[in-house]
Amino acid sequence: MKYLIGILCFLLANASFSQFSFQGETIAAGTKKHFKVPISDKNHTTFIPVTVFCGIEKGPTLGITAGVHGYEYPPIMAGQRLIKSINPKRLKGVVILVQIANVGSFSNRSPFVNALDGKNLNRTFPGNPNGTVTAKIADFITNSIIAKSDFFLDVHAGDAPEDLMPYAAYYSNVAMASASSKGRKMAEALLFDHIVIFKTEGKDYVKKDKPSLYCSAEAFKRNIPSVDIECGRLGMVENEAVLKIEEGILNMLIHLNMKISLEKAIQKNAYLFIENRTYQSSSFDGIYYPFKKSGDYITKGMKVGEITDYFGKTLETVYAKADGIILFTIGTPPIKKGETLLVIGDVLKK
Structure with missing residues (x-):
């Protein structure tokens, strides 16, 4: 009898972690579900492809955005690989993956801005539910992705004219010591040689009465440990960059104790930090x-x-x-x- 009561108590205690709700739908534990979220204003209609992975065990929620700039292809293609390489049956917690935040930029091959309204999504956060389509995308990501996240990652690359070297980055502020420290460890787990420190003291975008502008800055402003990846250049799809992004994210999942694995997160022997x-x-x-x-x-x-x-x-x-x-x-x-x-x-x- 004691044994049966013990099992019943365990099941009741863990019942609330058996599913996750997103966009009015339920994702069962150990499964993933794809969403095509419609976004429209009075002039334009678009959508955001999102995949939600609900782990088999209790854990945190990680939000990931790719394609905030739709001409930055390696993050988008890495997102396509992550659809298969993140196994919800080997996951603790939830991963919300936005494969292409800015489909209007992606489908129209438009560097920097959404071709539908000419706005730069990564200068539009936290967004506006009554604005143009880009502002509405930012509003959705802010309230339906970032607000649900315990950790956040935004993935970028060099747009069409940008020769960019690969690096990870994290947000830091002396008044937000815990989020800053966790962000640093996340950035290290992404396995890039160089790590840029986004020092936010005195910056307008972290002030309560100012817009955050940037996607990951909105997350950090909410005291969520937040990191960026920059990997890829000149609007090209280079397989090395795609695989590097995927590898880093999977390693970060292990670091966050979200991936059920016998492996430990890989740690590099040294990192080169860039503050200024x-x-x-x-x-x-x-x-x-x-x-x-x-x-x-x-x-x-x-x-x-x-x-x-x-x-x-x-x-x-x-x-x-x-x-x-x-x-x-x-x-x-x-x-x-x-x-x-x-x-x-x-x-x-x-």
Whole structure:
């Protein structure tokens, strides 16, 4: 009798973890379900493809977004792989995976902005339920994904003109020590050599009366440990980048004790942290000739590029304004006045 009572108590205690509700539907423990969430305003209609994995055991909820910029393909293709490689029968907790947040950008091959309304989704958070379609997408992600999450990851790559080196990043603020510390450990578990620290002290986007603008910043603003991936370049689908994203996310699941596995999370021996970044912009419209590529180490005063007019006349010789590693540089010829040419990361000496 005691044995039967014990089993009954165990089942009752765990009954609330046997399913997960999303969009008015129930996902049973150990299963996954796909959703095609409709989004529309008075002028446009689109949708968001979402897969929810409900684990077999109690655990936290991890929100993942890919395709916030729809021309950044490696995160989107890694999401397609994760549909198969995340096994809900070997999962603790819940993973909510947004495969393509910005279908309007993706399907129209539109860099940076949603072709339906010309808005940049990653400058629109927390969104607006009464706004245009991009604002409504941000509102849905904020209230239906981020608000349900205990941990959050936003995955990006280099858009069409962006030569970008791969790295992980996490949000940090001295007033949010726990979320910052957990975010750092999540970033380390993503297995990238370089980790950028998004220091948020004094930043408007974490203030209560200011919009967060960025997807993962909205999560951190809610005291949710939040990380980013940047992996992929120039709008290309490179298999190495796709697999690197998938590998990092699966390892992070083990780190978060969400993946039922005999394996322990892989830990790299060392990481290179980047806290300060130097941005350099163009002073002219014209044609840009980069002399360096992403991942190159440069020194202050080094010649890193040149801008000419449309007849080959040099308008500006670009010199590095700081020592460091090139996190990003424009990798295609067109350049506009005021546009960012390159970003230099100051690698911490640790």
